[in-house]
Amino acid sequence: MRDVAVIGVGLTKFGELWDKSFRQLIAEAGSQAILDAKIEGKDINALYIGSMSSGRFVEQEHIGALVAEVSGFSHLHIPATRVEGACASGALAVREGYFSIASGLNDIVVVGGIEKMNDVGGSQATAILATAADQEWEAFFGATFPGIYAMIATRHMHEYGTTKEQLAHVAVKNHANGALNPYAQYQKPITLDTVMKSTMVASPLGLMDCSPVSDGAASIVLCAADKAKNYTDKPIKIIGSGQASDTLALHGRRDICTLDSTVHAAQQAYKQAQIGPKDISFAEVHDCFTIAEICAIEDLGFVEKGKGGSAIEQKITTLDGTLPVNTSGGLKAKGHPVGATGVAQIVELTMQLRNEAGKRQVKDARYGLAHNVGGSGATCVVHIMEAM
Amino acid sequence: MRDVAVIGVGLTKFGELWDKSFRQLIAEAGSQAILDAKIEGKDINALYIGSMSSGRFVEQEHIGALVAEVSGFSHLHIPATRVEGACASGALAVREGYFSIASGLNDIVVVGGIEKMNDVGGSQATAILATAADQEWEAFFGATFPGIYAMIATRHMHEYGTTKEQLAHVAVKNHANGALNPYAQYQKPITLDTVMKSTMVASPLGLMDCSPVSDGAASIVLCAADKAKNYTDKPIKIIGSGQASDTLALHGRRDICTLDSTVHAAQQAYKQAQIGPKDISFAEVHDCFTIAEICAIEDLGFVEKGKGGSAIEQKITTLDGTLPVNTSGGLKAKGHPVGATGVAQIVELTMQLRNEAGKRQVKDARYGLAHNVGGSGATCVVHIMEAM
Numbered sequence: 001m002r003d004v005a006v007i008g009v010g011l012t013k014f015g016e017l018w019d020k021s022f023r024q025l026i027a028e029a030g031s032q033a034i035l036d037a038k039i040e041g042k043d044i045n046a047l048y049i050g051s052m053s054s055g056r057f058v059e060q061e062h063i064g065a066l067v068a069e070v071s072g073f074s075h076l077h078i079p080a081t082r083v084e085g086a087c088a089s090g091a092l093a094v095r096e097g098y099f100s101i102a103s104g105l106n107d108i109v110v111v112g113g114i115e116k117m118n119d120v121g122g123s124q125a126t127a128i129l130a131t132a133a134d135q136e137w138e139a140f141f142g143a144t145f146p147g148i149y150a151m152i153a154t155r156h157m158h159e160y161g162t163t164k165e166q167l168a169h170v171a172v173k174n175h176a177n178g179a180l181n182p183y184a185q186y187q188k189p190i191t192l193d194t195v196m197k198s199t200m201v202a203s204p205l206g207l208m209d210c211s212p213v214s215d216g217a218a219s220i221v222l223c224a225a226d227k228a229k230n231y232t233d234k235p236i237k238i239i240g241s242g243q244a245s246d247t248l249a250l251h252g253r254r255d256i257c258t259l260d261s262t263v264h265a266a267q268q269a270y271k272q273a274q275i276g277p278k279d280i281s282f283a284e285v286h287d288c289f290t291i292a293e294i295c296a297i298e299d300l301g302f303v304e305k306g307k308g309g310s311a312i313e314q315k316i317t318t319l320d321g322t323l324p325v326n327t328s329g330g331l332k333a334k335g336h337p338v339g340a341t342g343v344a345q346i347v348e349l350t351m352q353l354r355n356e357a358g359k360r361q362v363k364d365a366r367y368g369l370a371h372n373v374g375g376s377g378a379t380c381v382v383h384i385m386e387a388m
Numbered sequence: 389m390r391d392v393a394v395i396g397v398g399l400t401k402f403g404e405l406w407d408k409s410f411r412q413l414i415a416e417a418g419s420q421a422i423l424d425a426k427i428e429g430k431d432i433n434a435l436y437i438g439s440m441s442s443g444r445f446v447e448q449e450h451i452g453a454l455v456a457e458v459s460g461f462s463h464l465h466i467p468a469t470r471v472e473g474a475c476a477s478g479a480l481a482v483r484e485g486y487f488s489i490a491s492g493l494n495d496i497v498v499v500g501g502i503e504k505m506n507d508v509g510g511s512q513a514t515a516i517l518a519t520a521a522d523q524e525w526e527a528f529f530g531a532t533f534p535g536i537y538a539m540i541a542t543r544h545m546h547e548y549g550t551t552k553e554q555l556a557h558v559a560v561k562n563h564a565n566g567a568l569n570p571y572a573q574y575q576k577p578i579t580l581d582t583v584m585k586s587t588m589v590a591s592p593l594g595l596m597d598c599s600p601v602s603d604g605a606a607s608i609v610l611c612a613a614d615k616a617k618n619y620t621d622k623p624i625k626i627i628g629s630g631q632a633s634d635t636l637a638l639h640g641r642r643d644i645c646t647l648d649s650t651v652h653a654a655q656q657a658y659k660q661a662q663i664g665p666k667d668i669s670f671a672e673v674h675d676c677f678t679i680a681e682i683c684a685i686e687d688l689g690f691v692e693k694g695k696g697g698s699a700i701e702q703k704i705t706t707l708d709g710t711l712p713v714n715t716s717g718g719l720k721a722k723g724h725p726v727g728a729t730g731v732a733q734i735v736e737l738t739m740q741l742r743n744e745a746g747k748r749q750v751k752d753a754r755y756g757l758a759h760n761v762g763g764s765g766a767t768c769v770v771h772i773m774e775a776m
């Protein structure tokens with residue numbers, strides 16, 4: 001397989017974007033990435049789009065072709081494919097675009113991720129998100145994701161002594177990082193007290209333990225690595241890509257505190273990159289709820305199982321810690337337009353590895369890791385990147 | 389890129405399957421394909437699933453992981469990815485599976501296609517299907533697919549003198565073929581008179597010009613060609629794959645009687661296969677409406693533009709004609725569970741090229757072509773196959 005690099009990135013601000021449509025958002029992120037890569041439409045061999053539920057959020061399926069059209073490429077008849085794996089849709093689109101170049105078929109591929117979630121009401125958004133859970137064994141009985149992750153948190157507390165304060169530290173850290181990111185939905189620091197006293201959603205998770213409902217889009221341009229330097233001085237190579245599945249419903253798992261899909265996807269990515277968790281300089285992980293970040297840093301091998309809570313408390317994962325996690329603000333503060341998230345993580349890795357992350361720049365970063373989860377872990381995708 | 393072959397196929401009966409669930413259907417098709425290929429779960433490197441709108445038809449997104457689970461593979465953590473491009477979702481899944489092997493990443497991949505459409509009411513099904521059209525420029529104003537294809541038919545009649553009788557001949561032929569296919573939704577021949585007098589849906593298209601609302605699933609097992617003979621004596625190779633896009637709405641097209649996405653996808657597939665339209669022995673084309681088959685045989689280069697209607701009337705495309713088209717019964721008589729259709733076309737090509745198509749077997753077939761369209765042509769995928 002050929003090596004593949006990112007040569008351009010684009011991002012919209014994440015948030016409640018009442019004045020921008022689905023079409024405007026994806027065109028904005030895509031055109032930014034294309035300008036950043038200094039390519040033209042005729043250079044693009046294919047488009048891949050990640051979106052979880054455009055059919056329910058904006059009543060529009062068939063968005064691959066739509067994205068090609070709103071980007072002004074209809075006359076070029078560029079193949080355009082939508083990929084879906086719930087909240088991991090973005091990373092799946094990255095992976096399909098990556099393999100289409102690695103195979104030798106394509107040289108340049110644009111990958112987009114998008115979700116426009118606020119055009120439906122809040123309770124409707126929660127119901128739509130629950131279509132990523134098992135409809136027959138979970139959603140039918142009233143379980144939605146806050147409740148599902150609350151069960152994981154409760155068990156993690158019971159097994160490992162993780163505390164509500166440790167969960168809260170995740171939110172505090174990610175809001176501190178989000179405050180340094182002009183694209184983040186929430187750009188103000190919060191205190192531990194704010195998180196601890198936030199309205200209870202599903203015990204032990206309060207409102208400030210939950211990522212928000214967001215609108216937004218992200219885009220990257222992928223290029224065969226041997227041609228990347230024709231377009232940019234700073235191509236960022238994908239050196240590892242892993243993907244794994246698990247049961248849709250939580251009750252089928254070996255252990256509800258471990259996302260085996262993360263463990264397996266990470267193993268694949270580390271093996272391909274020929275490095276281990278100790279080599280990672282910084283990571284974007286899937287913190288849809290604070291407990292999810294604690295599980296992630298354990299399952300990715302950064303800390304021992306059960307030690308995630310204390311690692312967060314010891315500030316190992318802050319911007320000036322030994323392993324900065326969610327420098328962008330993460331899903332928690334940057335926002336979580338679900339289909340966009342996996343692509344936005346690659347945008348953050350690229351900006352950090354280019355040394356263009358401004359106030360939130362990680363020093364001397366060599367290897368970045370992105371971890372994108374669908375549902376409560378039925379799908380996981382891990383990518384590892386390095387500057388060329 | 390490595391060569392790729394089909395080593396196993398599976399299909400459920402298509403129809404109004406009130407007694408089978410979404411989960412049962414995909415497990416049935418998948419297990420048939422796996423048994424046919426004589427492989428085990430541990431041999432499978434990845435799953436790809438095509439489905440247009442599981443989120444709206446059965447309120448379940450994230451079906452990649454679900455299919456892995458209901459197939460009994462959760463413990464293997466096999467990567468599972470859903471692909472969507474409206475009614476071309478099935479062929480897009482085939483294409484992603486194909487490239488994942490061609491790249492060298494995977495050796496064996498199972499591809500499934502599914503739609504369970506009857507669990508919602510008929511008018512709701514039409515509304516869901518319209519999410520494959522442009523929601524802002526078509527569906528919002530009340531246009532659904534029968535009306536959109538009726539516009540294509542009206543213009544084709546005006547430009548080329550195509551007649552309602554010629555449209556009706558498509559339905560008569562495809563029902564005659566469907567009568568020979570035990571998996572078809574409709575297994576009885578119909579007369580020209582029945583089609584001509586059927587209830588008007590959108591002039592000039594009557595009920596018998598339209599493909600039905602269907603439940604069903606299809607599955608194939610893809611294998612690196614150099615390993616295919618370890619599993620079967622009759623591997624069927626994919627020798628060409630093409631994909632192209634166009635505007636989502638009809639009004640943006642250069643010519644509404646020509647699907648440029650078909651023209652471009654076919655050019656790619658012919659070029660890769662190093663053959664031309666005259667070499668094709670038989671084809672499965674996307675006859676969601678009778679007019680669509682007429683456009684398809686023109687745009688695929690089988691007949692000159694405007695001559696599709698007379699070619700059908702001259703019985704060139706019947707089972708004993710010079711170029712049999714839709715030997716399975718096509719979408720019209722076999723049924724059209726949208727996400728399954730593109731995979732089911734590959735199943736039919738494989739059965740014909742294995743010489744296992746029973747009463748509808750094409751004699752001395754060498755090259756088979758499958759043509760799968762999303763919406764009114766915003767997405768098109770063409771595959772060409774040959775026995776190894």
